[in-house]
Amino acid sequence: MSYLPCELHCHTVHSDGAFQVNELLENAKADHLALIALTDHNTFSGHAELDDSLLPAIKGIEWTTYFGHMLVLGAKEFVDWRDAVPNNIDEKIKAVKAAGGIVGIAHPFQMGSPVCTGGRWEFNIKNWNNVDYMEIWHEDLTSIRSENEKSLALWTSLLDKGYKIAASYGRDWHRPEKSGHYGCTYIDIDGEINAKHAIRALRLGKTVVSTGAKFFFRVHRHGNTYSIGDTVRKGTYTFSFFTDLHSRLKNAGEESVKYKTIKIVTNGGKTVLETRFDERHVRLKLERNHWYRAELWGTVDGESRPLAITSPLYCE
Secondary structure (H helix, E strand, C coil), rough: CCEEEEEEEEEECCCCCCCCCCHHHHHHHHCCCEEEEEEECCCCHHHHHHCCCCCCCEEEEEEEEEEEEEEEEECCCCCCCCCCHHHHHHHHHHHHHHHEEEEEECCCCCCCCCCCCCCCCCCCCCCCCHEEEEEEECCCCCCCCCHHHHHHHHHHHHHCCCCCCCCECCECCCCCCCCCCCCCEEECCCCCCCCCHHHHHHHCEEEEEEECCCEEEEEEEEEEECCCCCCCEEEEEEEEEEEEEEHHHCCCCCCCEEEEEEEEEEEEEEEEEEECCCEEEEEEEECHHHHHHEEEEEEEECCEEEEECCCEEECC
């Protein structure tokens, strides 16, 4: 398999969603998603109703606290979230990892009190090495959602500090929407489409967030091929881009979208190369202690915006 559309942030009637579990699965299947994660607020009660014969799903939970929301996927044992406070979150994350789970930061800049108490990330993480992924885009993809720009900037700053954190998109799916432009997380699932392989890909950083288009890259040097999430040595590499603008075109909103360029971005959010959106191959010298991600850019109703962002490739 190669980069399948997934949704990693979903709710049902077991917390504050409108979906029954089977309705969520049916809606996700109708939306041509390959896999979802069920992440109800502070409860596992919906897990027993999941049916992989309808659609593969990761068993998860959204830790919902006054200091932020954390997505926990695939933990084999219960880790108590109720006493999580800003200064013990590292120990809590360690316990999740010991239980075989992975952790993601949900909507770190969501509006806080009094509108959504606890939605903004205020935990004091000291060791970001234990964080697997972060929602850099959240909910509907409109230009007024300024939280996404702040989340992208936070993620970039963490990459600059040497942390290897994958990017994710979170629809935060509670009910069937009648309108709106929603994206997905493309995950490079190797082998059968199931929770185990999806979690492995998330751990390895093999993700792309997108407003719809399927977009990823691989790099080649001396007969070897590397992909998103891998670590390579310095040198000149050929980047090969795969761009399918029609992959999830049915999910587009009413905006006028035009694709323009591909950017390769590195430390500090600096663009080191820019080429046409339909370019297939470029060459670039990669420097030590740098990360490199690709971004697909265009305009939405005339406003210049990123339309897909890959997780990075790392140069040791």
